[in-house]
Amino acid sequence: MTDLPQGSTIGILGGGQLGRMLSVAASRLGYRCHIYEPGAAPAGDVAYKVTTAPYEDEASLRAFAASVDVITYEFENVPTSALDLLESLKPIRPNRRALAISQDRISEKSFLNDLGLQTAPWAAVNSEADLKAAADSLGLPAILKTTRLGYDGKGQVKLDDAAAIPAAWAAMNGAACILEGFVAFDREVSVIAARSLDGSVACFDPGENVHRDGILRTTTVPAHLTPAQRSDAILLAARILNALDYVGVMGVELFVTPRGLLVNEIAPRVHNSGHWTQAGCTVDQFEQHIRAVAGLPLGDGNRYADVVMENLIGDDVLRVPELLKARDTAVHLYGKGAPRPGRKMGHVNRITRG
Amino acid sequence: MTDLPQGSTIGILGGGQLGRMLSVAASRLGYRCHIYEPGAAPAGDVAYKVTTAPYEDEASLRAFAASVDVITYEFENVPTSALDLLESLKPIRPNRRALAISQDRISEKSFLNDLGLQTAPWAAVNSEADLKAAADSLGLPAILKTTRLGYDGKGQVKLDDAAAIPAAWAAMNGAACILEGFVAFDREVSVIAARSLDGSVACFDPGENVHRDGILRTTTVPAHLTPAQRSDAILLAARILNALDYVGVMGVELFVTPRGLLVNEIAPRVHNSGHWTQAGCTVDQFEQHIRAVAGLPLGDGNRYADVVMENLIGDDVLRVPELLKARDTAVHLYGKGAPRPGRKMGHVNRITRG
Numbered sequence: 004m005t006d007l008p009q010g011s012t013i014g015i016l017g018g019g020q021l022g023r024m025l026s027v028a029a030s031r032l033g034y035r036c037h038i039y040e041p042g043a044a045p046a047g048d049v050a051y052k053v054t055t056a057p058y059e060d061e062a063s064l065r066a067f068a069a070s071v072d073v074i075t076y077e078f079e080n081v082p083t084s085a086l087d088l089l090e091s092l093k094p095i096r097p098n099r100r101a102l103a104i105s106q107d108r109i110s111e112k113s114f115l116n117d118l119g120l121q122t123a124p125w126a127a128v129n130s131e132a133d134l135k136a137a138a139d140s141l142g143l144p145a146i147l148k149t150t151r152l153g154y155d156g157k158g159q160v161k162l163d164d165a166a167a168i169p170a171a172w173a174a175m176n177g178a179a180c181i182l183e184g185f186v187a188f189d190r191e192v193s194v195i196a197a198r199s200l201d202g203s204v205a206c207f208d209p210g211e212n213v214h215r216d217g218i219l220r221t222t223t224v225p226a227h228l229t230p231a232q233r234s235d236a237i238l239l240a241a242r243i244l245n246a247l248d249y250v251g252v253m254g255v256e257l258f259v260t261p262r263g264l265l266v267n268e269i270a271p272r273v274h275n276s277g278h279w280t281q282a283g284c285t286v287d288q289f290e291q292h293i294r295a296v297a298g299l300p301l302g303d304g305n306r307y308a309d310v311v312m313e314n315l316i317g318d319d320v321l322r323v324p325e326l327l328k329a330r331d332t333a334v335h336l337y338g339k340g341a342p343r344p345g346r347k348m349g350h351v352n353r354i355t356r357g
Numbered sequence: 358m359t360d361l362p363q364g365s366t367i368g369i370l371g372g373g374q375l376g377r378m379l380s381v382a383a384s385r386l387g388y389r390c391h392i393y394e395p396g397a398a399p400a401g402d403v404a405y406k407v408t409t410a411p412y413e414d415e416a417s418l419r420a421f422a423a424s425v426d427v428i429t430y431e432f433e434n435v436p437t438s439a440l441d442l443l444e445s446l447k448p449i450r451p452n453r454r455a456l457a458i459s460q461d462r463i464s465e466k467s468f469l470n471d472l473g474l475q476t477a478p479w480a481a482v483n484s485e486a487d488l489k490a491a492a493d494s495l496g497l498p499a500i501l502k503t504t505r506l507g508y509d510g511k512g513q514v515k516l517d518d519a520a521a522i523p524a525a526w527a528a529m530n531g532a533a534c535i536l537e538g539f540v541a542f543d544r545e546v547s548v549i550a551a552r553s554l555d556g557s558v559a560c561f562d563p564g565e566n567v568h569r570d571g572i573l574r575t576t577t578v579p580a581h582l583t584p585a586q587r588s589d590a591i592l593l594a595a596r597i598l599n600a601l602d603y604v605g606v607m608g609v610e611l612f613v614t615p616r617g618l619l620v621n622e623i624a625p626r627v628h629n630s631g632h633w634t635q636a637g638c639t640v641d642q643f644e645q646h647i648r649a650v651a652g653l654p655l656g657d658g659n660r661y662a663d664v665v666m667e668n669l670i671g672d673d674v675l676r677v678p679e680l681l682k683a684r685d686t687a688v689h690l691y692g693k694g695a696p697r698p699g700r701k702m703g704h705v706n707r708i709t710r711g
Contacts, residue, residue, distance in 0.1 A: 006678075010694055027381050030403045033690030033703070049384045049403040282639070285687050285708060300682045307708070308661075324360075328654045333639050336387030340364055349387070354639060354661070 007072055007297040009033035012051065014071030014093070016085075018044025020337040020347065021077035021273050024281075026050045028289035034297065039067050045338045046077075058085040068092035075251060075296045079105050079271055080152055096200075096296045097251040101271040104247070108150045108181045111269060118246055120239060121265045123258075124184035131172040134182060138165060141184035147171050149178045159217070186265055188258035192226045195277035196240040197291040198249045200298045204241045207288065208306040209233060212256070212276050218345065222276045222312040224283060228259065235264055243269060252277070252292035275347075279312040280304065282333050282352035309356040315349040317342050326351055361426055361651035363387035366405065368425030368447070370439075372398025374691040374701065375431035375627050375643075378635075380404045382643035388651065393421050399692045400431075412439040422446035429605060429650045433459050433625055434506055450554075450650045451605040455625040458601070462504045462535045465623060472600055474593060475619045477612075478538035485526040488536060492519060495538035501525050503532045513571070540619055542612035546580045549631035550594040551645040552603045554652045558595045561642065562660040563587060566610070566630050572699060576630045576666040578637060582613065589618055597623060606631070606646035629701070633666040634658065636687050636706035663710040669703040671696050680705055 007013070013029050015022045018040030026036035026049050035051035038044050047053035052070065056063035064085055068074065074095045079102055086102065089095060104110045112122050126137035128147065138145060143165065149158040160171045162182075172180075191214070195207040211226035212219055228236065240255040243266075254274025256267040277288035286294075286302030294301055315322070320342050326334050336349035361367070367383050369376045372394030380390035380403050389405035392398050401407035406424065410417035418439055422428065428449045433456055440456065443449060458464045466476050480491035482501065492499060497519065503512040514525050516536075526534075545568070549561040565580035566573055582590065594609040597620075608628025610621040631642035640648070640656030648655055669676070674696050680688050690703040 009674075009690055010692060023384065027384065027403060030377065030381065030692065031687075031689050033692045035402045035692065048389045048405045049381060051402045285636070285685055294681070300678075302681065303684045303686065305684075320363075324654075327648070327656065330657050330659075331639055332657065333385075335385050336363060338364060338384065338387045338389065 006299050007034065010035070011072040011297070012037050012070060013293065013296060014039060014067055014074040015046065015050075016040075016074065016076035016081050016089075017078040018042075018046040018050075018053065019077060020045055020339075020349075022046035023049055023337060024289045024335075025075070025077060025273065025293060028287065029293045029297075031290060032293055032297065032299070034293065037067065037071050039064075043339075048338050058082045061088060064088050065092065073296055075292070076102075077272055097249050097253070097271045098247070101247045101249055101253070105269050105271045106151060108148060109179075112181070114246075115243070115266050115269075118242060120242070121263060123186045123265060123267070126182050128172075128180040128182050131169060134168055134172050134180070135165070137182040138162060138168060141182060144185045146183045146185070147175065148181050148183065149175060150181050151179070186258050186260060186267075188260045188265070190227060190259045191267065192228065192236060192257050192259060193222070193274065193276040194236050194240040194255045194257065195252060195274055195280065195288050196237075196244050196255060197252045197288075197295055197301050197304070198241075198244040199295050199301050200250050202245070203301055204244055205291070205301045205304055206237045206240055207277060207280055207284065207291075207304050209236045209257075210276050210279055210312070216345070218314070218316060218347075219275050220314055220316070222279050224279055224306060224310050232259060232264065239264060239266070251295045252288050275314065275350075276312075278335070278350050279310040279352055281335070282312075282354055283308040283310040308354045311353045311355055313351045313353070314347055315351060317344045317346055317348065320348040323349070329353070331355070360653050361388065364389070365426040365651070366391050366424060367647065367650060368393060368421055368428040369400065369404075369431055370394075370428065370435050370443075371431035372396075372400040372404075372407065373431060374399055374693075374703075376400035377403055377691060378643045378689075379429070379431060379627065379647060382641065383647045383651075385644060386647055386651065386653070388647065391421065391425050393418075397693075402692050412436045415442060418442050419446065427650055429646070430456075431626055451603050451607070451625045452601070455601045455603050455607070459623050459625045460505055462502060463533075466535070468600075469597070469620050469623075472596060474596070475617060477540045477619060477621070480536050482526075482534040482536050485523060488522055488526050488534070489519070491536040492516060492522060495536060498539045500537045500539070501529065502535050502537065503529060504535050505533070540612050540614060540621075542614045542619070544581060544613045545621065546582065546590060546611050546613060547576070547628065547630040548590050548594040548609045548611065549606060549628055549634065549642050549645075550591075550598050550609060551606045551642075551649055551655050551658070552598040553649045553655050554604050556599070557655055558598055559645070559655040559658055560591045560594055561631060561634055561638065561645075561658050563590045563611075564630050564633055564666075570699070572668070572670060572701075573629050574668055574670075576633050578633055578660060578664050586613060586618065593618060593620070605649045606642050629668065629704075630666075632689070632704050633664040633706055635689070636666075636708055637662040637664040662708045665707045665709055667705045667707070668701055669705065671698045671700055671702065674702040677703070683707070685709070
């Protein structure tokens, strides 16, 4: 295992709040970060360098690769052509396979099922006829999603009855889709798992997530899980990372159901549901990711506090003056400017028991 | 109290590790930092902007002031001429009086004594004759220091007997000096105190410091103090900040002696002996300083863990590979390149009881 010397530069594809917090974590370990981001880059406020260029700009991609020692990413929808070029120039961690799988819901479900893991029942949908057949076979309600590019509730629609099928299909504009059967789950938890270059795996304690309008609102640790469920969740996450020869942090979202744990989704990056680790662990998910990507040993991610992480979405930031005065409360703002509905503006970690 | 809106820019004079950690803290609150530093600037790796220019460069100082909303500093020896210019353009927090007092050991001691606080016995020394007279009156051993610009053991010499006086005086090259009488102290502690724009004061729990070769090696919390000593230390620090109408974080170094607490030194900035707050508090000294400077309310600095902070000086960084694997240990590296003897390369916070 070769570790990146201090003073090395880590390239990060994507300049949002995840890149911002990754860059800060990298600085703690003596590294610099170079952000590549086509749009506005809150991460640029705390980065050594920022390249503002589209992912189609080959010259900028080459210059970026030349200036960094290793490349990672804060979001999974980087175009394949950009990745092809970058991969020929510098190591990309986590690897392309993890990205390819998580970029496509059908690849993801197939990969998980092949590993012997449970998911929601699903069917590929490429036409209105497919959708009718899938609805018949899986039953309704079900959720129709584009196979690619959806996040935070975008690109998906809930189907409650067969009458809604034509409109739902029309809304997808001919995109390749997947219909996911309804899962009656008790709760949703996620495991933030890390794997180092030498294959060690370490998982943070699972957090319990509450979503609203398809967007994560809170993560609470500890989650309501039996000891057996907790160890199942962690083993299952480790199996995914090992199968992918993964290097870095991954978010693994799970449904807790009467028939066991189902994998909802995997995200090959630091994850919103892991923000609580900033207040509850000696080494947080951001530093854990940087350690893995840099070839360093994983750090001590044991949980020492109970924490509730709450996202500040849109006008939630108006509560900041009050939150700044609250006890046991760490406020994290992303420097994004004006709030918009649905926009993640920051988050708060509240320690509920130290 | 007017608070700085998110997205505002805080100017920081000095680009060392303190500026680096201040910039990171500012980003958590949605602010950008612009660093002004004549030399190498580790803070630049995580800053929005860096100006590399001498403090004598009026045009650069003006451009810097024009680009920021408020100015603070990470070290107290900024030349007066630069401060005069900057102060005419933008608010400087903490204020000039705090800077002026702490820049000169005689002003500092006089200010503290006038406040009714104890210090080491001292005398101003401007000639070899002064030094002889002072040694007679204070007794030896004693410590001869330049009144200005000394830190980390530089610009000072211990006088054990009168025979050493001519050489000691000669070594000072005619600089204005102070002779400080020897203090038989039980221990050295420091209080990291913060005062907001509206005059609220909050102090972190005192830490106990161990120096070697004039450089801080470790700070341990809790310090060995009786409850009365602890509250005396905090009240005394608060008195200093109030007397100066101070805004920001100050480090107040104290000697614990049989005849009470003596003030050794005050530093009008975040302080090395406050680095433990990164591991033991919801809001650390860096964020507390930024909050004060930005006109925000002070945060919850209550201590929730026992911590030992250890500085990594010179070749201590060779221990980093081992430290990265240690339990309950947070490693902070400053990105300074090659280690040199006496150079602060990073620090480690070890939680000893959570």
